[in-house]
Amino acid sequence: MKKYPSAQDHLQEANLFLGKTTFLKAYPQVESLDLTVEAHPIGPDGEHRFYRYSLENPPGEFCPCPNPRCSNGGFRIGIFLGQMIFDKQTQGTSEGLCVGREKTGRDYQMCPYLFKAEATVRYKSEEP
Ligand SMILES: [Zn+2]
Numbered sequence: 001m002k003k004y005p006s007a008q009d010h011l012q013e014a015n016l017f018l019g020k021t022t023f024l025k026a027y028p029q030v031e032s033l034d035l036t037v038e039a040h041p042i043g044p045d046g047e048h049r050f051y052r053y054s055l056e057n058p059p060g061e062f063c064p065c066p067n068p069r070c071s072n073g074g075f076r077i078g079i080f081l082g083q084m085i086f087d088k089q090t091q092g093t094s095e096g097l098c099v100g101r102e103k104t105g106r107d108y109q110m111c112p113y114l115f116k117a118e119a120t121v122r123y124k125s126e127e128p
Contacts, residue, residue, distance in 0.1 A: 004071040008062040023058035027085050030055065032116055032122040037063045037077060039098075042112040058104035065098045068112050073100020084121060093118050 013023040024030075040046070049066040053059040059081065062074030080094040098111040 003098075004069075004073075005077075006062065006064050007072055008060045008064065013048040023060075024055065026082075029123055030085060030122075031124045033058070033078070033081075034120040035059060035077070035081070035117065036114055036119075037075065037117045039063070039075070039113055039115050040066070042045060042114055046113070056104055062099075065100055065111060065113055065117060067098070067100070067102060067111055069102045070100040070111040070113065071103060071108075073098045073111050073113070075099070076087070077117050080117060081119060081121075084119060088123060090121055090123075091119070092121075096124050105124075 003010065010072045033053065037051040037053070038049075039051070040048045046048050047066045051063055059077050061076060061078035063077050065073035065075070067073065075096055075098060078092070080092065080111055084092040094117045098113040100111040102114075103109040
């Protein structure tokens with residue numbers, strides 16, 4: 001079965017926002033990052049999944065959606081991290097719905113997946 005493209009795939013095609021390799025370049029002031037994202041379905045069916053990111057495994061603009069029927073989906077963690085880093089926060093959480101759509105027969109509906117992200121960021125000391 002062909003995998004549906006994710007929101008991150010579209011961004012990479014458009015060369016916008018954070019690609020996987022650009023996190024370190026975008027945020028050189030970050031010394032360490034610990035980001036966990038929990039994805040779970042709103043209803044009883046579906047897969048519960050955890051994602052873990054660090055500077056060695058940096059996140060993209062979107063965390064992927066575990067729903068195999070989800071098209072163009074994911075959760076936008078790049079904007080949350082960007083705001084956190086801009087404010088020099090060390091702890092932050094963000095919750096939201098998948099931005100994708102799920103094909104049900106001939107129709108589409110909103111993808112019924114919720115995401116919860118928790119981040120801990122440490123910063124390099126400022127230049128004097
Ligand atoms: Zn989804």
